Amino acid sequence: MSRKSKLAKLLETNEQYEYNTTVEDCQRWFNILNRELFENSLPPVDEIDIRWRRGAYAYYDYDERKPAGICKLLMNKRYKSKQFFVEVLAHEMVHHYQYMNNEEMGHGSSFMKWRDTFNKKGLNLVRDY
Numbered sequence: 001m002s003r004k005s006k007l008a009k010l011l012e013t014n015e016q017y018e019y020n021t022t023v024e025d026c027q028r029w030f031n032i033l034n035r036e037l038f039e040n041s042l043p044p045v046d047e048i049d050i051r052w053r054r055g056a057y058a059y060y061d062y063d064e065r066k067p068a069g070i071c072k073l074l075m076n077k078r079y080k081s082k083q084f085f086v087e088v089l090a091h092e093m094v095h096h097y098q099y100m101n102n103e104e105m106g107h108g109s110s111f112m113k114w115r116d117t118f119n120k121k122g123l124n125l126v127r128d129y
Contacts, residue, residue, distance in 0.1 A: 005032070005036060006032050007032055007033070007036045007086070007121060007122075007123075008122070017081060017082075018078055018079070018080065018081075019078065019079045019080070019081055019082045019084070019085050020077060020078050021050060021075060021076075021077065021078070021079065021085055022050065023048045023050060025085075026048045026050070026073060026075055026089065027044070027048065029085075029086055029089055030042075030044065030045070030073075030089065030093065033086070033089065033090050033093055034093070036121055037090060037093070037114070037117055037118065037121060037123075038093065038097060041097070041100075042093060042096055042097060042100060043100065045071045045072060045073050045096060046070045046071050046072060047070065047071075047072040047073070048072070048073045048075065049072060049073070049074045049075070050075045050076070050077055051074075051076075051077060052076065052077055053074065053075075053076045056076075056128075057075075057076045057079065057084075057088045058073065058074060058075045058076060058088050058089070058091070058092050059072075059073075059074040059092070060072070060073060060074070060092045060095035060096055060099070061074055062099050069099075071096060071099065071100075073089070073092055073096075075088075075089070075092075076088075086123070087118075087123050087124055087125075090118065090123055090125070091125060091126070094111055094114050094125070095111075097114075098110055098111065107127040107128070111125075111127070112125075112127075
């Protein structure tokens with residue numbers, strides 16, 4: 001009997017309710033997604049900022065003016081469901097992967113190459129929300 005991952009359990013229940021996130025949730029789900037999608041290849045981001053966002057559910061930001069660079073996840077306070085939150089976070093993690101691996105930033109081919117990996121795990125990868 002195989003043990004289900006936290007990601008599989010989330011997708012199995014697919015609860016539809018408003019989901020308020022916290023920094024701790026972002027860190028926990030970052031670790032789960034890093035393991036499930038990115039084979040633990042991503043270092044943690046330097047900062048997670050949660051507040052109301054206008055025009056987007058989240059952003060990935062980096063500041064190369066600092067010696068080692070500063071990577072930030074800028075997340076919204078509330079999402080329409082926990083699964084939607086996880087998909088938005090995973091989307092931003094693709095940008096983190098792009099930055100860490102010196103790939104072209106954005107929603108082009110280096111972004112969309114992750115679509116099959118997401119689909120195999122039951123997640124949607126879209127260019128914007």
